[in-house]
Amino acid sequence: MSDMEQFKAEMERRTKEIEQIIEPYLPEETGHQKTVLEAMNYSMKAGGKRLRPMLMQEVCRLFTGDVLDCVIPFMAAVEMIHTSSLVHDDLPCMDDDRLRRGKPSTWAEYGEDIGVLTGDALMMYAFETAARAFETSIDPDEISAIGRAIGILAHKTGAFGMIGGQTVDVELAGSDIPRDKLDFIYRLKTGALLEASMLIGAVLGGAAEEDCKIVERLASHIGMAFQIQDDILDVTGSEEELGKPAGSDARNGKTTYVTLEGLEKAKKDVEQLSAQAIEDLEQLPGNNEFLENLIRMLMDRKK
């Protein structure tokens, strides 16, 4: 196996491990409101790389060498928020997607009204789950850090984070988007939740303030590079590799980083952002081998 193949196998193992960690935090499908609980679990179990909890876990490990108990509920919470955003993104009044990872999207399976409420329920459950972290500790410093982490989660996912980015995205859909607004959308819609994931890992891991700043910047570079790479793949990828039709951005007349800056500059910028991320990573304590490989893998991905 090549190094990259070996790392991909390691990633798959970690994705499964994280799914096992999150599983006990999913709601029991019981009571009169069984439908919404089923729909929450249906959307949570639809797959994905579990990248956000994986990053959170790894950043915490940098600072503590281990994953603290208080981090586990936040790993589940961040995945719930991510899933809630996919559930609402797929709604008819948003992207109108009937399929998600080859299966009916949540609203297509359960109806549009339940689709709205399932996204809502996942958001609330994310905070309920995160608040369970308070049960893991009686140490005042750790309790303070958990409080701060909840604030970060809410801030980076709300109107000044993920949802803010989505709003500008839907507002400008179909129009020519200038570079500053495209950056804003990418930074918030995709970047903010990655920043929350990594920053929470650092805060709960007891990182010093200057290290928290490095982690946040690093996450922001990863988010931006990840999004530009998506735009590149839509142009260069094949339908077979992507698992979805390639060239859909161009067909939909969508402004992307590639339409604004051209393919060559886009590729160069992904490389530069990744290099900056790895440079930042090397300033942090701990064993950063997995995170470095993860950054390289995300930039070299074919889908």
Place this chain on the structure above:
Amino acid sequence: MSDMEQFKAEMERRTKEIEQIIEPYLPEETGHQKTVLEAMNYSMKAGGKRLRPMLMQEVCRLFTGDVLDCVIPFMAAVEMIHTSSLVHDDLPCMDDDRLRRGKPSTWAEYGEDIGVLTGDALMMYAFETAARAFETSIDPDEISAIGRAIGILAHKTGAFGMIGGQTVDVELAGSDIPRDKLDFIYRLKTGALLEASMLIGAVLGGAAEEDCKIVERLASHIGMAFQIQDDILDVTGSEEELGKPAGSDARNGKTTYVTLEGLEKAKKDVEQLSAQAIEDLEQLPGNNEFLENLIRMLMDRKK
């Protein structure tokens, strides 16, 4: 002025006071995502009695004689959650209401996609706001109580609270609803957020566990009585009093407490639930005069 007129004037004064308390917690309308921030404030400023923060404040006063600093952000948060539920309830795929308190509902004013995202943003902002309570204290007991309050807020508003009730409500709309499911809907859809409001006031006010239980039960009685009174007014009220067409439940073939139990029993049950609530209230410490009047007013209301 009669006692009831005097109390109504007092209520109006308190509603204004609470709006002034909440105002500084509303987001500044700035940045590329200005639209969603405007829509959040548009929906938050649409009016209403501000009953939930009012109840929270009053319950805290029972136990401390004053309103603690850490309660203020939660008062804003609970009103944001309440507003988010109205914003999503009005969506075309839910109740399809173009009007709310005589003005265009949020989706009618800003579009359906922004309507979904505004509700989402208000939910996240509620938790961001609640988490600001951590900045008000360095006392470990108070910090623990704030953590517990965030857990209560999330639990009572999610799939096991408000959203759970809404799900069953939309699932059973148009069908004959048996009494146990109607109770479930009322207890969760309306009751749970009232319970959260009052229970958080008690927890942050440092109430003993047995008093927290009484407060939760009391809130649950108020919620149920409030909802049954709504059903009664739909039958007995005039369009002029209600500010909306009366008799809409019957026209829509909706199962209500009145269609299941008859008008007389419904009235009797409201009285009994109110009496139980007042009995519970009298077991609690502090000056309960305002809360007692509030319960009587809610049951005697004409709209």
